[in-house]
Amino acid sequence: MSSSVQRKRIRKSPEARRAEIVDAATAVALTEGLECVTLRRIADELAVRPGLISHYFPSVEDLVAEAFGNAAGAELDALLPFESAGSADSVELAGVAGEGPTRELARFLARTSGDAYDDISRLWINARHLSRYRPVLCARVSEQEAAWRGRLEALLRRGIERGEFRTDDPYATTIQILVVLDGLGAHANTGARDDRPEAVTRMVATTAERELGLPHGTLCAEAPHGGDASD
Numbered sequence: 001m002s003s004s005v006q007r008k009r010i011r012k013s014p015e016a017r018r019a020e021i022v023d024a025a026t027a028v029a030l031t032e033g034l035e036c037v038t039l040r041r042i043a044d045e046l047a048v049r050p051g052l053i054s055h056y057f058p059s060v061e062d063l064v065a066e067a068f069g070n071a072a073g074a075e076l077d078a079l080l081p082f083e084s085a086g087s088a089d090s091v092e093l094a095g096v097a098g099e100g101p102t103r104e105l106a107r108f109l110a111r112t113s114g115d116a117y118d119d120i121s122r123l124w125i126n127a128r129h130l131s132r133y134r135p136v137l138c139a140r141v142s143e144q145e146a147a148w149r150g151r152l153e154a155l156l157r158r159g160i161e162r163g164e165f166r167t168d169d170p171y172a173t174t175i176q177i178l179v180v181l182d183g184l185g186a187h188a189n190t191g192a193r194d195d196r197p198e199a200v201t202r203m204v205a206t207t208a209e210r211e212l213g214l215p216h217g218t219l220c221a222e223a224p225h226g227g228d229a230s231d
Contacts, residue, residue: 018056020046025067026074030119034126034137037064065140068127072144075120079108080151101159102214106222108152109205112181121185149174159212166213173211180204 012020024045025037039060043050057063099107111117131138153174159165167173181204199206205219 014056017052021053021056021063022066022070025063026070029064029067029126030071030123034064034068034123034130037067039063059136061134061136064130064134065136068123068137069140069144071120071123072127073147076144076148076151079111080104080155082151082154100164101155101162102164102218103222104155105159105208105212106205106219108155109208109219113184113201113204117185124182125186148178152177156212167211173208176211177204177208180207 021042024042028036028041028045037060039050039053039057042063043053046053053063057066127137127141131141149171153170156165156167156170156174160167160170184200184203202220206216208214209216209218
């Protein structure tokens, strides 16, 4: 066929176009930072006019918040898959067939303690800093923090019900684990992980083991090799 025949342009549905915009903004946020998410930059990424981006996101602040929420939510779904999400008390984790709560927690900690987690750690650092000045982003950060707490607390409660974990306050234990995780993740921009003693490297696991009544080393022994959520 002659190359001069013009191809018919396929018009994307509003839902597909919006998803495309959010995905492009998410990629920029993860690789370059939320400050680089602008209407013009995303338009350039998609080879469209900035007006098309502003049609779906009249305010760039909405797009920045959506990019962060999309990235943080996708990472949480990979780390702790769920079957249905409601309040923190009604989240049901999908997990992996044949796995118990101890192995699921070990999998979560392995994934969040490795180099592969650095990009999302940097994004959280970035978002929490910017949220001081950006109310829309601040609200989305709070929403994602609640989602992470709810998902992890649901796992701990299931472990308690099955007799694998022991704690009088699963909510407080959840926060302790996430605080240590965030503290270690705060060094994602500096490469400080290379100089950490082993005791510091496994501090999140040690905290979880202590607070959940697990023998020392349990969560490392249960962690899948490589820490891949798809294992």
